[in-house]
Amino acid sequence: MRRNADELAKMRRAGRVVAEIHEATRAAIRPGISTADIDQVARDVLDRRGAGSNFLNYHGFPAVVCTSPNSMIVHGIPSPTVILDEGDIISVDCGAIIEGYHGDAAYTMGVGEVSAEATRLMEVTERSLMAGIDQLRPGNRLHEVGRAVQEVAEAAGFSVVREYVGHAIGTAMHEEPQVPNYWPGSPGPTLKSGMVFAVEPMINAGTAATVQLDDGWSVVTADGRLSAHFEHTIAVTDDGPVVFTVL
Ligand code: MG
Ligand code: MG
DSSP: OOOOHHHHHHHHHHHHHHHHHHHHHHHHOOTTOBHHHHHHHHHHHHHHHTOBOSSTTGGGOOSSEEEEETTEEEOOOOOTTOBOOTTOEEEEEEEEEETTEEEEEEEEEESSSOOHHHHHHHHHHHHHHHHHHTTOOTTSBTTHHHHHHHHHHHHTTOEEOSSSOEEEOSSSSSEEEEEOSSOOSSOOOBOOTTOEEEEOOEEESSOOOEEEOTTSSOEEETTOOOEEEOBEEEEEETTEEEEOSOO
């Protein structure tokens, strides 16, 4: 779907709130913090900005952020009993709604000093996101995004999660079409200005295979190795990709 200028302006505002949540949670994350504390920091930003949460109550999800440490890929539920330690990595995914329009973005960061492999995984995952974003140009085909993400991740010796993908976004968080982080065997729709997508590579240090835990949400790597997740909400414009989820 193509969004008009008024809709894009609202999505930019929603995106800025998401970026504020990222800034506030990044500043709060340190050894000893619980993932429930991260959720509270995010709630405070949403309240301050008068924004709604698109995560809270989504299919019953109980929080405004997903917090996924170490080998957890996505959809971790914040908990006062999950305490981050020095050397952990933590993925934080969150969204915001302004006047019915959605933003959605994620990052992974280290807690204190982390291993060289963790640092490289996070750096490569963010770089793969940027390579994907660069494909969001009018006339290009959507699945070039996944091709670009996959090239960066696999050149570094990492693997791309298949079961969870990006998506169009607008008046709902998850709209059609999906945005794979790999080449799915077909070029996909032709991009037009005014389309908005959430691109969100999940990159694993080892196998791409995933396992869902018994809580019905948390998804972890099948081999227990690290996973990283970066996401932005981006508009396709005649001037190139415009990232909404930045300050
Ligand atoms: Mg997200
Ligand atoms: Mg998303």
